[in-house]
Amino acid sequence: MRTTTLTRVSNTLCSSLYNLTDIAKDIKPNNILVNWHRNVDKGIVVEQVQLTDLEDACFMPPDAAIVGLQPGNWMWRSPEAHAQGPCSESTDMFSFGLVVSFGESSCAMGSLVQGVTNVEQCIYALTKRVVLAVDESELEEGEELLSHVLARQISYFADADGLAGLLNRLQGSPWVEVFEILRDDFGESNPRKPFALWKRDDCDQEDWSNFKTLVEGLTRFDPDRRMTAEEALNHSWFRDA
Secondary structure (H helix, E strand, O other): OOHHHHHHHHHHHHHHHHHOOOEEOOOOHHHEEEEEEEEOOOEEEEEEEEEOOHHHOEEOOOOOOEOOOOOOOOOOOOHHHHOOOOEOHHHHHHHHHHHHHHHHOOOOHHHHOOOOOHHHHHHHHHOOOOOOOOOHHHOOOOOOHHHHHHHHHHHHHOOHHHHHHHHHHOOOOOHHHHHHHHHHOOEOOEOOOOHHHOOOOOOOHHHHHHHHHHHHHHOOOOHHHOOOHHHHHOOHHHOOO
16 A cells, blocks of 8 residues: 555544544454555545454443453554553554554664665565564574563663653553563663664655654553544644545
């Protein structure tokens, strides 16, 4: 899909999240249905976008939170969802940020990996490999898949203030120590790869910069500072959607 089409799909999906703020959802690409057709003059025309697989959904009263389970798919969960909560509306926005970034930025990660060519970056996009997906071949004996997923989340989306906010929310949870150990593993010999530094040379740079600020807002580690659906809809990346 072209960027304009992705923008329209994302805008419609975000509108759905804004109108369903009392529902926790399993947000991932497989659960998003797009009704579209190809127009001779306009190209791809998106008619409707719908969230599905709502057996994993639940109604939540205002200011309520889910605790004690890991909702959603491990490749699309927020940090607090991995830690079994508290999960609230902002949890869905993190997953939404991952879904949007999957569609637009998959070519960009290769620019941070030494020796990756533009052709290989395009192959990466075409194979639709998810940035938080971990292949079994990457695991050493005894290593947990989830530790790799959380390490990537910290590498791509965390900053000092955001991680501190998350750990404050998880006070008393054994997951605090897990995040601290993974955080401390980064350093000069194992630098982080922040999403803010990802690059693309094959698109308008102002559009790419706008898109990055949207995803950065949606994937903030501190759930209390994460962009809401209403704020996302007012973001400049959706201006022409």
